[in-house]
Amino acid sequence: MTGAGPGDGSGDGAVTGVGGPDGIRGIVGDDAPPSVRHTGNEAERVARSALTQILEPGDEKGGRWLREFGAQGLLSLLTAGAYEKGALPGATERRVTGLRARAAGVVPGERLDAIRALGGRFVIPGDTEWPTQLDDLGDARPVGLWVRGRPDLRAWALRSVAVVGARACTPYGAHVSGSLATGLAERGWVVVSGAAFGVDGAAHRGALAAGGATIAVLACGVDVAYPPGHLELIKRIAQQGLVIGELPPGDHPTPSRFVLRNRVIAALSRGTVVVEAEHRSGSLVTARRAQQLGRLTMGVPGPVTSGLSAGVHELLRGEAVLVTDAAEVIELVGDMGDLAPERTGPVLPRDLLDPGSRQVLEALPAQRVAITGSEVARRAAVPDDDALGRLYELHSLGFVERCGEGWKLTTGAIRGSNARRGGA
The missing domain is CATH 1.10.150 (DNA polymerase; domain 1)
Structure with a gap:
């Protein structure tokens, strides 16, 4: 694999800025010649552009x-x-x-003129910008890809994760997908999705909000805003990231094209995360295609009572891996050493005690009933002198208090004990 640069007519007044994660931003210069990005035979490009029609x-x-x-x-x-x-x-x-x-x-070359007028380009196998992981699709690989946006598609796709899910997602699904995308973008990963309502839109917005990189894979021409309600979002992605599709400018989506578009999302990315999906869902098609291609498939769990999480849970019962945040995703798709932080509960003051002191402390009644030092020693199975020394130490730390000739737990020690047991 080789590096790449900006392409043929890759920018106009509407498409500005490279954006993207550290290590990717600035790979290509704005003034690089078209030949840097397009090295394939132009007759081949014209023929392939016609075949996409x-x-x-x-x-x-x-x-x-x-x-x-x-x-x-x-x-x-x-x-x-x-x-x-x-x-x-x-x-x-x-x-x-x-x-x-x-x-x-079909008029060969006509749509090439249309994409250049948009400030975009048509990328084909053999170009340095072509993402070779799409070749894993075999005879089902795209004939070519219509692209809007300045960044280099191949360079971005090498470090990308797909975040997909339900269109009619819950507030929980929108929040999780946005947070995941923001976390991935902040760590230098490119977020790939389909620009649909729901999870897709939240993922794109999360990446954009972090000033990061995102790729929208459309099931229509890259000049067609679908859904229409995402017109401004798609414009912003074209300015800050990339908008790509297999269909030439002007073509509109159909139900079958949405399903087939998902294979590109799956093949383009290192892994696919599904955030909310019913049993019959295009997102599950993406995840299963990713599995077939040997890509990592991940799922975010939800309430077991939610039909919108039922499809994700079915994936998790199979080969998908449960994830809850960007760090866990990166641990799976990233390089060796990209580990998520260890998850631990809160450290309570009594957790810092040595085993002997903890043994004496646990010998005191939880009901804050005072007992003698000898009784504490008997319950803790330690000598009287050892118990007494430990009690004075615990007293100085605020765990126990004197009550006449006896000892009892403080109120704070009771709360700490309940917290440790998961009580109120």
């Missing part, structure tokens, strides 16, 4: 044809005046007719 995302047969005939060869087969039967292996006559009808309305 003809083939649906994730079309494995189309990917097979693309692999066998090359982009220019496949485009020629679909646009030639006459078509030889059987030229496309495994394609029915009806399929060929449909594809050729689509191809008839």
Whole structure:
């Protein structure tokens, strides 16, 4: 893998600033020439851009044809005046007719002009900016990716985590996803999501609020704001991060495109975190595809009574790993030594006592009934002199008090004992 730089027409007045985490910000210079980012054959780029208008995302047969005939060869087969039967292996006559009808309305290179007018670019396999982890999708890998935003896609994807979840999430889900994204961004990780309502939107906003890096993977053209209510959010992501998609400018989403978009999110990132998802959820599709690709899959638990957490809990019963914050996510996807802090309860004053003093202290009745030093020694199974010495030490520390000839616990010692046992 090699480094990369800014691309062809990668910025206009609306797309400014690189943003991103430490170690990624500044990798590419704003004035780097287009050739730094786009090194592939331009005829290949034109052909692939046209094919994104003809083939649906994730079309494995189309990917097979693309692999066998090359982009220019496949485009020629679909646009030639006459078509030889059987030229496309495994394609029915009806399929060929449909594809050729689509191809008839395509003007090669037209959408490349459209993306350049937006200040964006079209990235294809062979470019230095191409994220090679997408090749793990085999014949289902994208034909190419339409990109808005200045940062280098490959460099950002190398250190990215997907945060996905329910559109109709609860306040708990929105809070957790936003906090996770903020924590990841503050630690130099790129947050990938789908720009949908709910968890996706909260994740993008959490990363942006931290001044960090985020990538929105759309199921439509990168110039189409979907959902429309996220118009301003998508604009901000294009300015501070990256907006990418498989479909050319102007194309609108369909239900199947949303599902197929999820495979790109899964393949692009080192791991996927699911925050709230029902049993039937596109987020679970993303998580399961991530598992198939050998990526880490993580889930944030929720109330067992919540249907919006039922899908996550099902994942956690399988191969997914339970996480509760950014540190735990990074421990899984990060480098050796990126460990989450050890989780411990509060340290109480009595926890600092040596074993002998603690043994004497525990011999005193919890009801604050005074007993003699000899009785304390008997209960603690220690000599009288040892018990008496320990009692005076505990008295100086505020754990016990004298009551005539006897000893009893102080009120503070009772509270500490209850706290240690989990009481009120």
